[in-house]
Amino acid sequence: xxxxxxxxxxxxxxxxxxxxxxxxxxxxxxxxxxxxxxxxxxxxxxxxxxxxxxxxxxxxxxxxxxxxxxxxxxxxxxxxxxxxxxxxxxxxxxxxxxxxxxxxxxxxxxxxxxxxxxxxxxxxxxxxxxxxxxxxx
Amino acid sequence: xxxxxxxxxxxxxxxxxxxxxxxxxxxxxxxxxxxxxxxxxxxxxxxxxxxxxxxxxxxxxxxxxxxxxxxxxxxxxxxxxxxxxxxxxxxxxxxxxxxxxxxxxxxxxxxxxxxxxxxxxxxxxxxxxxxxxxxxx
DNA sequence: AGTAATCGTGCAATGGAAGTGCATTTCTTA
DNA sequence: TAAGAAATGCACTTCCATTGCACGATTACT
Ligand SMILES: [Mn+2]
Ligand SMILES: [Mn+2]
Ligand SMILES: [Zn+2]
Ligand SMILES: [Zn+2]
Numbered sequence: 001x002x003x004x005x006x007x008x009x010x011x012x013x014x015x016x017x018x019x020x021x022x023x024x025x026x027x028x029x030x031x032x033x034x035x036x037x038x039x040x041x042x043x044x045x046x047x048x049x050x051x052x053x054x055x056x057x058x059x060x061x062x063x064x065x066x067x068x069x070x071x072x073x074x075x076x077x078x079x080x081x082x083x084x085x086x087x088x089x090x091x092x093x094x095x096x097x098x099x100x101x102x103x104x105x106x107x108x109x110x111x112x113x114x115x116x117x118x119x120x121x122x123x124x125x126x127x128x129x130x131x132x133x134x135x136x137x
Numbered sequence: 138x139x140x141x142x143x144x145x146x147x148x149x150x151x152x153x154x155x156x157x158x159x160x161x162x163x164x165x166x167x168x169x170x171x172x173x174x175x176x177x178x179x180x181x182x183x184x185x186x187x188x189x190x191x192x193x194x195x196x197x198x199x200x201x202x203x204x205x206x207x208x209x210x211x212x213x214x215x216x217x218x219x220x221x222x223x224x225x226x227x228x229x230x231x232x233x234x235x236x237x238x239x240x241x242x243x244x245x246x247x248x249x250x251x252x253x254x255x256x257x258x259x260x261x262x263x264x265x266x267x268x269x270x271x272x273x274x
Numbered sequence: 275a276g277t278a279a280t281c282g283t284g285c286a287a288t289g290g291a292a293g294t295g296c297a298t299t300t301c302t303t304a
Numbered sequence: 305t306a307a308g309a310a311a312t313g314c315a316c317t318t319c320c321a322t323t324g325c326a327c328g329a330t331t332a333c334t
Contacts, residue, residue: 014330016282036320046284051322053282067206069262071292072320094256110263111248118270119231125206126247126263133255151301153311173291183313188293190311208321209291 011060018045022053023062023077031101032066032074032093061085068095068102068127076104087123096132103132148197155182159190160199160214168238169203169211169230198222205232205239205264213241224260233269240269 004023005015013019025041026033038050054075057063064084066074083089092105110126141160142152150156162178163170175187191212194200201221203211220226229242247263 014281016329018283034320048285048322049283056282069204071208092250094252097259105253108250108252111250113229113245113248113265115231115245115265116242116270118273119265120268120273121265122234122267124263124265126261128250128252128256128258128261130259131257133253136255136257151310153301155312171291185293185314186312193311 008062011062013056013060013062018042018049019053019056021045022050023057026063026075026077029076031103032068032076034072034074036072064089066093066102066104067125068093069129070095070100070102074102079104079106082106090124090126093125093127094132095127095129096135097129098131098135101132102127145199148199150193150197150199155179155186156190156193158182159187160194163200163212163214166213168240169205169213171209171211173209201226203230203239203241204262205230206266207232207237207239211239216241216243219243227261227263230262230264231269232264232266233272234266235268235272238269239264 002020004020004027008015008019008023021042022038025038035047035051035054038054039045039047042050054063058065058075061078061082061084063075064078064082066076068074078084078089090110092108092110093102094105095102105128110124113121113124115121139157141157141164145152145156145160158179159175162175172184172188172191175191176182176184179187191200195202195212198215198219198221200212201215201219203213205211215221215226227247229245229247230239231242232239242265247261250258250261252258
């Protein structure tokens with residue numbers, strides 16, 4: 001049993017063939033991926049299965065959704081120690097206007113905001129759009 | 138000719154009956170509105186007309202889009218002196234998890250971020266989710 | 275091993291929202 | 305008033321997210 005399978009089991013996710021492949025694909029990507037991306041990568045697999053695979057991964061804290069404003073949800077692997085599930089890992093996301101890829105800026109946290117009286121923050125999302133390191137070179 | 142008509146003309150938008158109504162509706166709302174909201178408010182009007190009305194308003198700097206992460210685009214009137222069109226009015230938006238309404242926090246600008254080397258910011262979006270002033274009372 | 279229960283997968287269908295093409299109506303202007 | 309431009313209405317399309325249901329695979333239990 002390989003390391004991915006062990007990892008999935010540690011997250012209480014049964015390591016099926018499809019799940020191993022999806023995890024591997026996500027791990028190889030250094031950018032966030034849409035369901036469509038994954039669908040293209042595994043043409044043989046059914047869309048629903050991939051959809052539910054991502055849902056499962058999300059519930060178990062293996063991936064987090066990335067809403068970069070393009071209108072299609074993306075997913076990225078949670079880093080070790082990521083606390084997305086409890087809303088404590090509010091890192092930035094960057095969307096490149098050139099290559100259209102979206103990256104987790106895991107080290108960059110959303111800055112603290114002083115809200116007006118009466119407003120209570122529970123969650124936040126911050127996306128920066130511009131030119132990524134690969135495209136600005 | 139009323140003040141709204143004069144205002145629309147100052148923005149190079151012909152003040153048709155529909156546009157006056159939509160503008161008035163937006164002005165009376167103190168939260169961002171979806172196309173669907175407006176559609177419901179004016180059941181007799183055609184959705185496409187409302188859609189294009191908003192597009193026109195947006196192009197002319199009368200409203201700006203609000204992407205609050207709910208998956209449906211919202212619109213809000215630009216305040217006097219709003220510079221959305223040139224990307225210089227990066228104010229915060231707040232989405233209430235209780236009443237589901239989204240508000241422009243016009244006075245609260247998105248804080249400056251130091252990006253990693255190679256990344257160039259051109260635009261940004263920041264949404265805070267939580268409980269609004271009306272729901273936290 | 276045998277059986278039931280649970281979980282994963284595949285297929286078909288739905289639904290919401292954005293967006294487009296084209297004919298028709300309304301408005302502007304000469 | 306007639307020509308041209310702009311706005312409107314209707315029909316359709318597309319895209320993506322999501323669900324219901326049936327079937328296949330895996331696990332748990334006796
Ligand atoms: Mn991320
Ligand atoms: Mn706003
Ligand atoms: Zn790029
Ligand atoms: Zn509220």
